[in-house]
Amino acid sequence: MATDELIRVEHLTKIYERGDIVALKDISFTVKRGEFLVLIGLSGSGKSTLLRCINRLIEPTSGRILFDGIDVTKASAKQLRQLRRRMAMIFQHFNLVKRSSVLTNVLAGRLGYVHPAASAIHRFPKEDIDAAIANLERVGIPEQIYKRADELSGGQQQRVGIARALMQRPDLLMADEPVSALDPATAHSVMQYLEQMNREDGVTVIASLHFLSLARRYGTRILALKDGEIVFEGLPAEIDGKKFKEIYGEEAEEVEVR
Amino acid sequence: MKRPRKSKSGSRPLALRLAALRPRIAAFLLDWASWGYIAYGVMYLLNKYWYLRYVDFYGRLTLPSWGWPLVILATLELTLLSHAFVQTIGLSLFGLRVLGPDLRRIPLRARLRRFIVQHAVLLAQPVALFRDRPGGLLLHDSPTTGRMHLVARVKDEMPPEPPEKVWRTYRGIFLAGLLGLTFWLGWKITTINLQMLIERIGKSGHIWRDLFTPHFTYLTEYVNERGRLYSITYHMMETIFMAFFATVTGAAIAFPLSFLGARNIMGFNKLGWLVYSVMRLLFNVFRSIESILMAVLFAVWVGFGNPFAGAMALLLHTVAALGKLYSEQVEGIDPGPLEAITATGARRWQVVVYGVIPQIIPSYLAFTLYRWDINIRMATIIALVGGGGIGTLLFYFKNEVGRLPDAWNQVGAIVVSIVVVVWALDYISARVREKIG
Numbered sequence: 049m050a051t052d053e054l055i056r057v058e059h060l061t062k063i064y065e066r067g068d069i070v071a072l073k074d075i076s077f078t079v080k081r082g083e084f085l086v087l088i089g090l091s092g093s094g095k096s097t098l099l100r101c102i103n104r105l106i107e108p109t110s111g112r113i114l115f116d117g118i119d120v121t122k123a124s125a126k127q128l129r130q131l132r133r134r135m136a137m138i139f140q141h142f143n144l145v146k147r148s149s150v151l152t153n154v155l156a157g158r159l160g161y162v163h164p165a166a167s168a169i170h171r172f173p174k175e176d177i178d179a180a181i182a183n184l185e186r187v188g189i190p191e192q193i194y195k196r197a198d199e200l201s202g203g204q205q206q207r208v209g210i211a212r213a214l215m216q217r218p219d220l221l222m223a224d225e226p227v228s229a230l231d232p233a234t235a236h237s238v239m240q241y242l243e244q245m246n247r248e249d250g251v252t253v254i255a256s257l258h259f260l261s262l263a264r265r266y267g268t269r270i271l272a273l274k275d276g277e278i279v280f281e282g283l284p285a286e287i288d289g290k291k292f293k294e295i296y297g298e299e300a301e302e303v304e305v306r
Numbered sequence: 307m308k309r310p311r312k313s314k315s316g317s318r319p320l321a322l323r324l325a326a327l328r329p330r331i332a333a334f335l336l337d338w339a340s341w342g343y344i345a346y347g348v349m350y351l352l353n354k355y356w357y358l359r360y361v362d363f364y365g366r367l368t369l370p371s372w373g374w375p376l377v378i379l380a381t382l383e384l385t386l387l388s389h390a391f392v393q394t395i396g397l398s399l400f401g402l403r404v405l406g407p408d409l410r411r412i413p414l415r416a417r418l419r420r421f422i423v424q425h426a427v428l429l430a431q432p433v434a435l436f437r438d439r440p441g442g443l444l445l446h447d448s449p450t451t452g453r454m455h456l457v458a459r460v461k462d463e464m465p466p467e468p469p470e471k472v473w474r475t476y477r478g479i480f481l482a483g484l485l486g487l488t489f490w491l492g493w494k495i496t497t498i499n500l501q502m503l504i505e506r507i508g509k510s511g512h513i514w515r516d517l518f519t520p521h522f523t524y525l526t527e528y529v530n531e532r533g534r535l536y537s538i539t540y541h542m543m544e545t546i547f548m549a550f551f552a553t554v555t556g557a558a559i560a561f562p563l564s565f566l567g568a569r570n571i572m573g574f575n576k577l578g579w580l581v582y583s584v585m586r587l588l589f590n591v592f593r594s595i596e597s598i599l600m601a602v603l604f605a606v607w608v609g610f611g612n613p614f615a616g617a618m619a620l621l622l623h624t625v626a627a628l629g630k631l632y633s634e635q636v637e638g639i640d641p642g643p644l645e646a647i648t649a650t651g652a653r654r655w656q657v658v659v660y661g662v663i664p665q666i667i668p669s670y671l672a673f674t675l676y677r678w679d680i681n682i683r684m685a686t687i688i689a690l691v692g693g694g695g696i697g698t699l700l701f702y703f704k705n706e707v708g709r710l711p712d713a714w715n716q717v718g719a720i721v722v723s724i725v726v727v728v729w730a731l732d733y734i735s736a737r738v739r740e741k742i743g
Contacts, residue, residue, distance in 0.1 A: 132651035143646035160651025
């Protein structure tokens with residue numbers, strides 16, 4: 049099925065049983081191939097939950113998610129692993145294994161592909177190791193390869209996260225507030241790697257971002273969530289002062305990140 | 307984030323309503339138990355000092371047939387009273403507070419009304435549990451202005467309160483009282499007697515003198531009284547290797563088991579929960595049986611005085627204790643890397659190999675060394691029940707007191723050897739742990 053639609057989310061609802069919290073309320077949208085979709089919204093508006101429902105790190109309560117025509121919500125354990133290989137993810141706090149080397153962290157991106165027994169004793173095929181080195185070069189930190197992940201700065205750690213995602217050769221990259229833990233200058237360099245993946249490798253990107261200025265600069269389309277519901281869907285340019293107040297509340301003021 | 311309660315749209319299922327009651331029940335039981343403890347303490351002390359008539363011939367506490375219901379009723383009443391009027395230990399521990407509609411403390415009069423109404427609706431209460439009303443689940447909540455709130459739920463809307471000084475609150479004073487009572491009871495029950503401690507100081511004097519003038523006659527020399535006893539060095543080697551074997555093998559067995567006993571690894575489906583619960587139960591059961599008790603069993607099994615028995619007992623206890631400690635470490639790891647590795651399409655065990663193990667290795671090593679310290683110390687006395695090792699020699703000479711003129715000096719030599727070895731190994735493991743930490 050080669051449509052231009054990569055993801056279709058239908059009536060997605062997530063209720064956290066503990067505490068009766070409705071994180072997502074009947075959400076439906078689609079993502080086209082090659083898009084750079086930006087999710088915006090306040091903390092707790094459901095952005096992270098939405099991303100994690102797509103690769104089922106969090107089990108949706110109801111609704112359907114189609115990835116390339118395959119229903120993720122009904123996938124068996126094996127199918128799910130195969131789907132997850134095609135959707136890479138990077139995280140706000142990088143989620144690297146801090147005590148492992150950068151190389152091991154990057155190679156972890158291949159775990160869905162390699163022979164399971166070989167990976168148990170940390171053996172990876174030569175081409176995977178070559179690819180890991182190439183990807184680290186691509187994100188500009190080849191010299192850090194044998195260092196422990198926690199010796200790196202925040203920006204460098206997020207680049208290791210990107211290299212790990214690149215190892216999966218994904219169709220989709222989900223970025224959960226990838227730059228909120230970084231300073232503005234580093235944030236832009238990290239965002240540019242995402243943009244590069246999107247433009248050059250044709251990877252569809254869904255990124256949740258805190259700053260509207262970043263969303264405007266990098267997103268091709270914006271989806272705004274508020275209290276688990278979609279309150280805006282459209283082009284970055286369409287968000288004016290009024291829309292902004294709708295999304296972030298009356299008291300909010302826009303802050304620029306340059 | 308908004309928290310829409312389901313009760314607005316429809317009634318919640320009974321299970322959820324009962325779950326909401328759980329902290330209240332727990333708080334009530336805890337406070338009741340503490341009043342029960344006080345009642346026990348008071349009765350014990352009354353018996354101890356005034357020999358009240360409710361003590362039978364053997365000194366056991368007895369009450370007339372109406373006594374027990376009276377005690378139960380009185381403690382229940384005290385619990386209800388304290389729940390209505392003050393913030394008890396149970397209420398604070400389970401995050402509950404009685405607050406008015408404006409989320410402030412309710413006046414004294416309302417508290418009294420609450421206390422009385424609580425009695426009146428006691429029988430109707432079970433019926434109320436099956437009705438879901440927005441006002442609350444408990445009948446006595448509605449007619450009084452007060453209502454029991456989960457503090458965590460209403461924290462953000464509560465008016466600010468100045469921090470209170472714990473020693474001036476009810477629960478601070480109550481807790482101090484409980485501690486005082488426990489000390490008093492403990493003093494009486496264990497028959498602590500300082501006078502005796504001082505008066506009879508001379509009784510053990512010569513033993514101290516002999517212990518501090520050790521005779522190292524058998525340090526390396528062969529003893530062989532019964533064909534089983536050898537030199538101090540020989541038995542010390544037995545002891546060290548007994549502990550070493552138990553620690554290394556125990557760690558190797560506990561390592562894989564610890565993942566089965568960790569909630570964040572196993573808690574994904576029903577089978578996982580079952581395995582987790584069984585593992586935790588086994589860990590807890592075998593951990594609570596001290597290795598010296600297990601050695602009793604193994605000494606009968608493989609032979610009295612055989613170090614094999616001691617090694618097996620230590621091994622079993624080590625597996626359980628390390629298993630528990632290890633699993634807690636696994637549960638305490640940063641979940642971020644796990645979700646990142648899961649998201650790459652890795653299998654569950656690959657997540658363990660790449661995400662969990664690197665995070666826990668340092669604390670595993672530290673715990674294993676700590677366990678090695680414990681095992682060494684335990685191995686020195688496990689011979690008390692026939693577990694083998696240096697203790698065999700120690701208890702042999704201790705039993706020769708009276709037959710052998712320098713028995714206590716021999717014991718002293720063994721004690722000194724034990725101190726030296728334990729101290730040296732402790733020192734080494736402490737240094738290694740420092741390096742790891």
